[in-house]
Amino acid sequence: MTDPDAIDGVPEPERRQRARGHDEARQAVLGTLAAGRLPGAIMLHGPQGIGKATFAFEMAVALLTATGDEPEHRVAEQVAALSHPNLFLLRRSPKDSKGFYTVIRVEEVRQVRDGLHHTRGRSGHRVVVIDSIDDCNPSAANALLKTLEEPPADTTFFLISHRPGQLLPTIRSRCHNLALRPIADADVEAVLREHDPALGQTELQLAVTLAGGRPRRAFETLALAPDSALGGLQAWLTNPLSHPTAVPLSLADALGASSQGPELSFAREMLFDWLADEARNAALPPLNRARLASATELWEKANALFAEADEINLDMKQTLAALFDAISRHVALTQPAAEPQ
Incomplete structure (x- = not known):
């Protein structure tokens, strides 16, 4: 498992690649891509569990397809496997077989930075997904800031934040900020039905109600006991x-x-x-x-x-x-x- 925040049985964001809702944000990013004005860094911020990381990987597939020389389905397969040579990912890394580090460390930021200065493995743009920037310790955040101040050519960073107010103001100022909000109940229901078409209506409705527009919370609800006091x-x-x-x-x-x-x-x-x-x-x-x-x-x-x-x-x-x-x-x-x- 590569995602420290993954829920058992639920695909990681890179494997989903299609975020329900967020139509305005999608149009905004794809519009700048079509116009050739894609920012060097985009901060996707909003409540945790609304699909920001899934949205980032969806946009990564679109960007790598539009600027590369491979069909979309092939790019999507490589992104899902985190094997595309022009895709870089910063997450809390495994500490051992039992768990993950509690922060993104400076050496991991430097590894990505060094990789961006090498000859690219494939034609087209490069994409860096940071999931999440909130997890960077101070040294990692400062190292990342230096990269954002002098970004490599033809590279776009997607910084995911649940708490942008707690980030360095200088990092926020280097990004185009894009706010994502909780999605509609109908979209949450669609996410759950796609995951498990056999869900009962009572179980489904309780999960949607408690989710409050956050698919992650809906999945967490399904893992609770049926007689949970949360209802x-x-x-x-x-x-x-x-x-x-x-x-x-x-x-x-x-x-x-x-x-x-x-x-x-x-x-x-x-x-x-x-x-x-x-x-x-x-x-x-x-x-x-x-x-x-x-x-x-x-x-x-x-x-x-x-x-x-x-x-x-x-x-x-x-x-x-x-x-x-x-x-x-x-x-x-x-x-x-x-x-x-």
Whole structure:
């Protein structure tokens, strides 16, 4: 396995090569390619799991085909095998038979840089996919910056980032930034059906609902137990005030039962997605200052609660219960109350 973030049974991005959705971004890249104005570096940024790496390899196939002398199907086969001589990939590399390094190291950046200065193995453009730039340690990031400042001719870098705000500003400034967003539910469903046509409708709909436009999250949902409490969390977050007070307590008990379990990690992502959406909606016109201030305070409280729980190994059930209580109070103060069910 070459991808440290791969999910068992799900093809790696280089083998998929067709990202559902992202039509505007696709048109933008292919348009610049057709016009001969392709940037030297393109940063694909957006939430994790929406298909940015798959999109990068799709664009790599298009670029290598358009500038090379081989048919598309042959190029696609070589990209899928990571064997095309004009394709370079930077990922966290295997540390041993049991796992991967936690970062992209400077020696790996230098290896790619040196390879780009050799005579190309085939006619046409060269493509470098960095999946993800967020994984570069400081030395690797600085080495990469030097390459971006003096890029080799006829070479395009696709830098994938889940957190572009945390990158060196000088790296961001060297790239054409292209934002990718979560895809439509219908596209997530199509990805799942392509992967497993035998999926049952109930299982499929739960995965699509919990995915929130992220195919990766949908695949993670399929790996969970059928009676996972995540569906209950999704329903509660839709309108916390419409549920009995016992519901968030039972959710905290179920989700916090294992501090290392996949359900808790998934729940944390869902909670922070909800908090981010709440702050974003509060900032939309007409601006609701009180709701925005409360949402911002809630975001900070959530980060503090989880940080404390992680640092001193607190009971995650109590952490979740405290956060659920804070969310309920925020909604009660800032939104019209719904009739209890």
